Amino acid sequence: MQLQVENVSKIFGSKAAVDNISFTLDRPGFIGIIGRSGAGKSTFLRMLNRLSDASAGRILVDGTDILALKGADKRAWQSQCAMVFQQFNLVPRMDVASNVLHGLLNRRGTLTTLFNLWPESDITRALEILDRLGIAEQAPKRAEALSGGQQQRVAIARALMQDPRIILADEPIASLDPMNAQIVMDTLHRIHTEDGRMVIANLHTLDTARRYCDRVIGMRDGRIVFDGTPEQLTTGAARDIYGADASFSESATSTAIEALEPDTRYAAAMLND
C-alpha cells in the first residue's frame, strides 16, 4: 500500500491549519504524527478519512486520489480507514458487543442496526475481536461501566470490525493513565505487526512516538518540520517541532495532556445514521 500526500492544505478563514504538506508512505508502517496542540494533526487525519474536505492538494492511495471520491466510493474509503479517538466515542449506555458491531454501520442496513438484528456471524466476529483484545468478558456490560483503557480497547475492536487497511488514531492515549496508555499502544502495535495494517497515530508525547513508531512526522503551525525515524528524533529535532525555548524539557511533552471535548458527533452518527 502506498500513500502519497501531495501539497495538502486546509484553510479556516484566513488561517492555514494544514499548510501545503507532502510526504509519501511506501508501506503500511506504524506512523506517529507529533506536534504541539494546534499544529494541525487532527485536521490532517480528518481530511485523510474524509470527515472534512481539504482546501487543496491530493492524497493518492495506490494511485487513486481519495480526496476526490464521492458517494459510495467515498464511503468505501471511509470504511477502509477506521478512526480511534482520544475520548473513545462509544455509545455509553449501549453494551460493549453492540458498540463493536456498530463498526459495521457502513455495511449493514438501518433496520439491522435499529433493531439489533445482527447476523450471528457478525456477533461471533465481534466476540472474537473482543477476546483477541483481552476484554471478552466485558461484552455484555454497558460501555460506560468500563475503565478508560478498556473503553479504548472497545473502540479499537469497533475499528477492527470494519476490517480496515488503516487505523487512524487521534491522541488515543491522551486521556489514559500510563499503564492503560501502554496497554492501548501495545494493542495498536500488535494489530499493526500481526495484521499488517497501517497505523497513523497523532501523539502528544515524544517518548511514545520513539517507542512505538517506525516513522515520525513532526508538525508545527500546519507544516511538516520533521520526517524521519525515531533514532533521528533527537532533542534538537524535538525542540524544532515543539517550538520550545531553552527551557524545553522532554518530560514536559510527556505530561502535557489536553482536555478535549469528546467528538460527540461520532457517537450520534452511530445511533442516527
Ligand SMILES: Nc1ncnc2c1ncn2[C@@H]1O[C@H](COP(=O)(O)OP(=O)(O)O)[C@@H](O)[C@H]1O
Ligand atoms: N473547525 C475549525 N474551524 C476553525 N479553525 C479550526 C477548526 N479546526 C481546527 N482549527 C484550527 O486549526 C489549527 C489546527 O488544529 P488541530 O488540527 O486541531 O491541531 P492539533 O490536532 O495538532 O492540536 C488550530 O489553530 C485550530 O484552532
Ligand SMILES: [Mg+2]
Ligand atoms: Mg488534535
